[in-house]
Amino acid sequence: MGRAPELAQLDRWLLQDRRRLLGVFGLGGIGKTFLTRRAALDAAPGFTAVKWVLLQDGPPPDEVLAECIHFFSGYRDTDLPPSTAGRLDRLLAYFRQARCLLILDKLEAIMQPGRSAGHFRAGYEAYGDLLGTAAETEHRSCLVVIGREQPHDMARWEVQSLRAASLHLRGMDVPAAQAILQDARIAGAPEEWAALVAHYAGNPLMLQLAAAPIRDLYAGRLDAFLAEERFAFGDVNDLLDEHFGRLATGEQDIMHWLAVERTALAVTDLVEHLLPRRPVGDVRSTLASLLRRHLTDRDAAGFFLQDIVLEYVTDRLVARMADELMAGQPDLFRRVAAAQPGCGRAPAAGPGTVSRRAPGRAPAPGLAGDG
Template sequence: MKISIEEALEIVEKVTHQGGLSKVQEIVFRQCWEGSSYQEIARNSGYQLGYIRDVGHKLWQSLSKAFGQRITKTNFQRIINQYQLAASCPTDKCQASPASAFSLPTLQQSTVKYKQEWKEIIDVSKFFGRTIELANLEEWIVSDRCRVVSLSGMPGIGKTSLAAVCAEKIQHEFEYLIWHNVRNAQPIKELLAEIIIFLGQQPGIELPQTIDGLLACLMKYLRQHRCLLILDNYESVLQSGGKAGRYRDNYEGYGQLLRQVADERHQSCLLLTTRELPISLNVKAGDNLPVRSLQLSGLSPEPACEILAAKGLIFTNKEARELVERYSGNPLALKIAAASIQSLYKKNVSKFLSQDRIVFGEIWDLLEQQFNRLSNREKQVMLWLTNQDPHLLHINENDLPGLSIRNVLEALQSLQQRSLIKNDSFCFTQPNMILEYIKEVTHYKSESSILKFTSVPSELSQVPTLSKKQG
């Protein structure tokens, strides 16, 4: 049974022999015990965020020294509960020295049980770069105790790999870890039931029949235990052919799950990987909020070149930089290209670059799949952007592809959510791979046919769907 916060403070006072905590230390201790982030503590107490972080850091250092093991913001509740359990141990050894008994490995092994369920997690024994992104995720999830974190980006950019590496690194900060791949769009009731049964460790338990009931049951566990829930390939429950981030029919329950986990107070975290942000998260995310979003871009040249070297390719530094730039630092695209260079060009990067066609085979399929998720308006705007100088681009009614300014702005926003365009001070650019793909599409179809824009909204359905020409 978990002890109360007052009992915890009494234990701290007894173990530290310092007459208890200072006023600010007690504020940090109490609110961390309740699951608040440093941002929330700073906001509630009126102190600066940096000061609260510093007080917290010194507090955990002091407690680590007093208790004889590493104590952090995420594990101090469990450590103090274990101390109380050791203090009440009936053996003479425990009664004589609870602090000593508490630090025994045998006691820790019997009381700390990490339960994990990894479904379809990928092998990340070879992982390149992403040190800054990994540090950000760890800080958000472990230190800031964010309730929802999303990893978004275009296909192949490394979302799943980064999430897997992060989960492996921080797994022991959680009592429960659950990894689910929702690629096959599992109905929300089935997903919730599986998670609840795992958390409850009672396979025969009778579960609620409604989504509301299942969510209420899940939230109870998320409040009682420190859980890390990862949902991979979340875009599978989002619709194609419309604005980004909207749910498929009969999958709105996933949005309800996100809203409750994001809005309600608890001590757990939900981590998503997705090609596009769900609309509800886009609104709730913020730098100082318990919901955070990280949009991945391509790898920097150094780790990207490590991918090429691992494949045994032959290249100069200039050739490697050009290849990385052509594929926008996309790790999966680089691996696919490296395999083609191995088999078709005898590992010679120079010969591959000389043929000036980088989008084909699996890379073409990858981009086509993403492009075909777009609405007709988004496709129109993508093709329009291809013919514009991004540094001279101005949105005005006379220079639009048969669409109103509102339509174009909505399409641009939606394309950003899908990571298909970047906006730097209203200078919109497309990743090099996307530009290459569109050039290939216009090569197969006449440009006048592809770029035939209509001014009447009812005629938008006549814009041809862009797909690879057969034969």
């Protein structure tokens, strides 16, 4: 499955290091659930009981705590405490008595959209208490959380305790992608496969979603598909819509600027664009939030968007600006001054300069140019 190093890391944390709290985070479709399920199967003999809870429908914390207490007690404990705090204490008692493995999947379903990443929805804060209890209290068990967003306090728990750790799942390499698509009847040269995987950032689900159009519309020819230079469409857009729809306004502004500039931007560059609307501290905290959502990447040159996210945000930005101009309400133009002279230019080449603009790709259409 192309995840041997990541699987080995999870196995080590579960069985050798005996971590109390683990997180597996990454974009939708990156393979978090598949990898964690495999790791849980490998580690199961080392635990007394293993329970998987799907949070997609937003079950109230009291219900999940009751369900877990029943399960880890062998369905003998039926006299439940009425309070959430009491149920947390009862579950912790079972975590201390035996080696339990509890996995909470789809954590983003109970996170608050429209604000910085990693905060729980109103009424669901007890899940954060559960994570904090697992990380900070002595016990024999392990709680694993899987989600598209890293909880806000996860980094603090990792620093304060060697018993908490996070795995941020990245894309797959070309051989792994070819293995996933081996039955899709797609043909291409090695460099074309590399380009396909790079455009979709090695995301297994995005690659699978793209496979059908490549086969049906381009007769399975990668060269013909790549020549179109359009990769964000259909179900791929739907997947990215789910992520973008959760962003706070400040996060959207930074994503828009990264799409307009189409190159890596340092924190100071983004502060220059966003001031005086947003204080320096707000820009930094917003960038940290986007990293917790895995929607931006970072290297020595600064923050940038992967190709597929860049194309998606650019298309969305152009469409929204057009709608606003037609309606006579250019709100986005006021927040993202896309017509600013020099906007969209890559920095002058020099020592240490790394451009993230895709080879041969022009500035965002309708957004940037030489003035």
